[in-house]
Amino acid sequence: MHRRSFFAALPALATSPALALDPLHGGDRITGAKFAGRSTVWGTQGAAATAHPLASLIGIDILRQGGSAIDAAIAINAALGFLEPIACGIGGDAYLMLWDPAQKTVVGFNGSGRSPKGMSLDYVRSKAKNGHIPSWGSISVSVPGAVDTWGQMHARYGKLKFADVLAPAIALCERGVPVAQTIAFYLNSSYRRFTNPDSGIEEVQNFLKVYAPNGRTPREGEIFRNPDLARTYRYIAENGARSFYEGQIADTIDAYFRRISGHMRKSDLIAHHGEDTTPLKTTYRGVEVLGLGANTQGLSTLQMMNILETFDLKGMGFQTTTSLHTQIEAKRLAFEDRAKFFGDPAFSNIPVETLLSKAYAQEQAAKIRQDAILPRIVPYEAPARGDTTYFTVSDKDGMMVSWIQSNYRGMGSGLIPDGLGFMLQDRGELFSLRDGSPNIYAPGKRPFHTIIPGFACKNGQPWLSFGVMGGDMQPQGQAQILVNLIDYGLGLQEAGDAPRWHHEGSSEPTGEAAEGTGTLNLESGVPLETRIGLEKLGWSIKPSPGNYGGYQAIVTQTEPLGRAYGAATEMRKDGLALAY
Template structure:
């Protein structure tokens, strides 16, 4: 018998000793991952090889002809697709997804937070904007608020940081204009999940645990945490990955909203409960504050980047920063700089530093301050700022431009068979929010008020009844006057930086919708003027954080150029996208999801 036939015929256990003797000595045992552990880190091991597309992409783009949706939680995306299949509009699907995420992903969103949207209206042939950002309570005077500040800012948690929730009003305004299904139908999936329960996803379990530890630690400064414990620690501990979880209080709240519409929340039984709760804990929000809130349709800001139209929400957000960064980078040969090269990242980060100086100096509620938006968004100003950047070294003294004298988040996107596309973002701001949960309502209030300034003369200075500066921004891009990308990147000050990287990856580096999001990211922290989210210890040039996928040669070169390179800390945002493609006279949707989260994109 030939040797090969013999070895194939004998039992594996008998052949193993002889085979092992012929091999080199075994290396030291590798670490073993236990399911449920937060992380299994093997820097020497990389993802498998893909036969098509970008080598670093985590999955393929999802294609469909009739509709598409992407969110940070697979069950929410499924709910959105089912709404579309029932004949609902992309707006109907987005509302259903958001309601589901309020239960499934309370670490990022909920009806206690604010909402913004950009949408392509096929009937009007243009991009519309919706801003539903709540105001500070009228009873919280400047003097009272200032007495609660620490290091010049309101605390991250507690009643002083709470502003009126804008989400439900935003849903209502969107549905009134673009809804097809009955309002109550949109809440059926979320109610069923909250009552019946679902296993908690890995990322969400991790962040619930972190948030509850912060809320319940001694000295957290929160007026009341028993309600939060009841909802998210019903058995004395936060749920672990895979644990079944329910929120019957939130289900009851959703039923009230489903039956009573917007008014149930702002001028009805929910508003009454909220007022009683804040009176009980010594807070300031009243039913009158809630009843006064209105969502606002707004004209988006817009610029072009190499012929591509890019839209952003203005109002009290940082949407303008994306446009400023792109306007500056248009003056450089980004394609020639090279994908993931030191020069490419250097130019992007320098553009960010310039834009964020203006962000810290000028951005605010335009109802209370004359924000020079036209000047900041102009190509002329961008050319002036671009001349400050040097390709071989850092700018040492970065300051905001001199204006003329005139003066933790979830993202999801949907598209439908009629061509309506909606880019929607919704947040409680930092983590789960303020730590406060009104009696029996099952959701947490946002802590967005922390981003108010108390610097005299600053346009974002605190005032009762004023909207605070907002970090949450949806993204949208058009091509040749038609909708192209409905997309977003979540995560505080990372959002304009992430949106810019997505646009560059698509236009300058030719990546598809999925690879553009999976590509390693950079995140720059630090500004000479803080908006409340910076730690303040980043130094004069800030800290440039790079994901592990950035080439080592790029890291070395950036450090040699003077950048302070920080560790990868997970603060690189999370992305969803629906792209419209015209193929052979037919509309095709391409959907992509974020590999840094639990989410998924689907199409049909």
């Protein structure tokens, strides 16, 4: 099997088709899977796995100070809003699942915001491009839910003072840090996108002031500061999470939208409150797999696992043509249901019980052929790429937090309210404008969401807190991680380092129809014989560097001397896993 490609050694060839079969690979490990970039880290008192080393260090520091996993998660999220602005921030939404040791169960929280109540469907349609909501500008902005999520979770599970939890992020913003490699790359991409005359963004001067004061975005290793964000964080620290929605920050956002002729108002912010949600559940070879339901896509992961459970993936072999073909077809089947049914459950009914049933999974699995691609996928007949951060934290008391937070596509809407230092999300782009869609735009409605935290239990006890970032990659990425762990016995870090596939071209909740059998993206580490086998079956294959998500995970296991936590991180990005 081909081992992991050493992309950093060949920057000039990073987008070359020849790289799909490149002869250069990383070094060989003496133990474990040879393609793994590092080993799982282990500890007994707590662990943190995030997309940036400094965020992971902050999480561990908060735990060492006596903070809970929720304290550490909030501190991490605040830090990442500064360190990784291309993926997240307080202008976006958040979802989480956590193991509550007191209740001995997994609880869920939906921290997604709604569309402005003063913006009508007719108005949105008048601003549409090619029948869809534009990716950037005020038309795509929905109420940010992240800070409310901080407040509600801290009130329930926090141990440290809220101001102390935010203090490390404030210090980073004021002091400044060198910019990491992939973050510098995506900041430059956002600069080109937002300054394009055809972007449709009402104003970009605030973006330029914060992220490109010298006429360009910071390069790798250059120190970046954000004093505006530091002041915003300090205000929230001193006045509480609700001050974001009811105080001076809300006043500034309201005035900003009036200045650019947008529709978000302080009343929309005041009305926002995230909601508790009961995770959906299924079993996969004896493991209880959990996911959040609508308005997000956690159900898709569970549907994929139900379908795959009917096949002997272990017998098919790791990274073989048959195994990957079966997984890809399961994705296509689940995603047609996703396109047809998913949306805000307050506005539509979703046949969750049927879609999640083992009987329906058997019907779906029976459609999959090993000698051909299904030419057409039909959703159940009932009576995208995004930019996201995922992190997970555990503490000495047994709490495990699976947290995902996003501004959505390309850093967000391009809009930074005057003097606040953070960008507002463009999650509203994911509404449909098609009549009859459960995800059709409406005032005060939550759009379909791609971000999903992952969680799994064994024998009624927490086992795995994990996530895979990246738009529609998330359910297919989560399924690949679970298959790697459960069917192929890979370690926690190995499961994430293994070569991935990404299928695109299924029907979408935004109204796009399926594009034939779609396009299959394969990482260069997929064995050559598997690639050839998939091409013979008829899959349209292309290499697509960077389109395979971002993984973080923590696993817990009980040892004779106590609990042990293992943590893993994404080798494709800048992150770090730490435990102590």
